[in-house]
Amino acid sequence: MILVTGGAGFIGSNFVLDWFTHSDEPVINLDTLTYAGNMENLASLRGDDRHIFVKGDIGELSLVENLLARYTPRAIINFAAESHVDRSIHGPEAFIQTNIVGTFHLLEAARAYWDGLDPGKKQAFRFLHVSTDEVYGSLTSSDPAFTETSRYQPNSPYSASKAASDHLVRAYHHTYHFPVLTTNCSNNYGPYHFPEKLIPLMIVNALAGKALPVYGDGRQIRDWLYVRDHCSAIRRVLEAGKVGETYNVGGWNEKANIDIVNTICALLDELRPRTDGKSYREQIKYVQDRPGHDRRYAIDARKLERELGWKPAETFETGIRKTVQWYLDNQAWVDHVQSGVYREWMEKNYAGRTQ
Template sequence: MRILVTGGAGFIGSAVCRHLVKDPSNFVINLDKLTYAGNLASLRSIENSHNYKFIKADICDESRVLQILQQERVEAIMHLAAESHVDRSIDGPAAFVQTNVVGTYHLLSAALTHWRLLAEENQAQFRFHHVSTDEVFGDLPFESGIFTEETPYAPSSPYSASKAASDHLVRAWGETYGLPVVLSNCSNNYGPFHFPEKLIPLVILNALEEKPLPVYGKGENVRDWLQVEDHAQALATVLTRGTVGESYNIGGNAERTNLQVVEAICDILDQVRPRAGGKKYRDLITFVPDRPGHDRRYAIDSSKIRRELGWAPSESFESGLARTVDWFLENDWWWRPIREGTYNGNRLGKLKEGAA
């Protein structure tokens, strides 16, 4: 397939591109605006592949997107371009509405025009796969409950509200105009090339630099963790085998409190990169005031994708986290320019300070 991946220079998007390019029968067109979280260094391993192409463009530029769809003879779209950091959405929600809502509208509009111009058999094969988050469902009590595909939407942050809006737009384009859409909602991802202001890389790199490891509240908030390469495989499965009009929850079945995640990272680092003087990394943990509207717990029921499409994660949280720590230890060429605010040829300033 000739597949357009929006946001393909981001964390999950770059993993999707690297995964798809492994199949020589695919041709991957990566469309990315290269905002602060987009990094072409994440695609170094495939940048010269015969079946990969990068185009710098903005999904809000509808005429440019339509031109790309037609010139590249796109047969499927995997839409991952999004603003995705909750702390940033609290401080500056306008960018999230612009990219996640307005951008998705323009992409859908261009996709619909492109799809209508295709031959009938190509129309039937075309797919628009919208990649979303479990945060659109709001949160769960600590002691019970799980998100299914039928869970009502109840977003808590400007980020999750903007993603919920984009989900609704995609479904509307499917119902009203017949655009062949599929959707997926994933739990928290982690792994190589994870942007360093997010929880797991932030803790790893702060620990290495002997900086405080900030944890919101008491660290009791729970997330379900999914290794990003497992997620990329799941997304490809949904694209090629998912039923038009359906949505699929994708989770790692690995619930952990934020404090448990931070402590697990500390314990791994104690083994592979001990601190001087026998000190423990857990000593760096610092509890900070909780952020507004902090969701208590996310938990994904991924039985539908397991049952209907035969996908299941291959990585346990323990093995995936150990691999992730090792990757960050071995690849400072990738993360150091981001920590210093210099990458993609621009001076981008300090990272957004966050916490677990």
């Protein structure tokens, strides 16, 4: 049995679903169900005894301790995090509480549990911490891609909080010999992505006839990783990763934001044309950039390929087509997640951003 935290969120829910396509090993899924956690993501597992869902926060030390004592998992995979840079700019405290304090409490509970295991189970136990490439800061167009030894230079409250959690995980290994693994991934995309991030927001807004807001000049570059590829990488690191090591996970797909938006528009022009015959590109609107916007991220994932034999299965072209088609086929899911709270956030974040 494994414990997955944040398993109702975007990446976490995809991981749980992917896990059960490869294994019958049960999963305890601990999620506090904030705005981004959605049990509809896991609807296909209703009634499945392999999936044990628990609503709760990783910061609730006694809850985590009780779960570990009751279910005795062989591994913990920590997806639980506040993850949206824009939200961290408007309200950083939640990021400090979840990403730093929450990770600390989770580590404390997990370390105490691990200390009490018999030698064989203690040797086999793993704590896999899922993090981001944003902890490394920003690159220029000519800089080499981030490696596992790149200097940490976080530039937003979100990335600073994730950097702090990474440091805690590293410290628990070096101080207590706690068996940790860390992955730092590039931008994920795919099914069940909450429509506040670039790709799902563009798809949802385009279909609704709304503006497609592009920050600044749109030339910010990110490496894009299809979420199911990320899930396979995590499974591989859990299976064979070396304790104490960090593995960067990337898709080898550096793309400028505006190129992503244009690709989405072209796919929608093909798959769901506008009734007036015009291109969705006409809905693109350049808006004021967000404060401190990092210019470029790029992941060098060669260590993961060299040491563990992993590489992504999807190209960006195959992954983005699957993603657009998923949103076209799952309009009910989109409608359900766009609650009043979501609308209030969109109005707050984009209010006053002039063209």
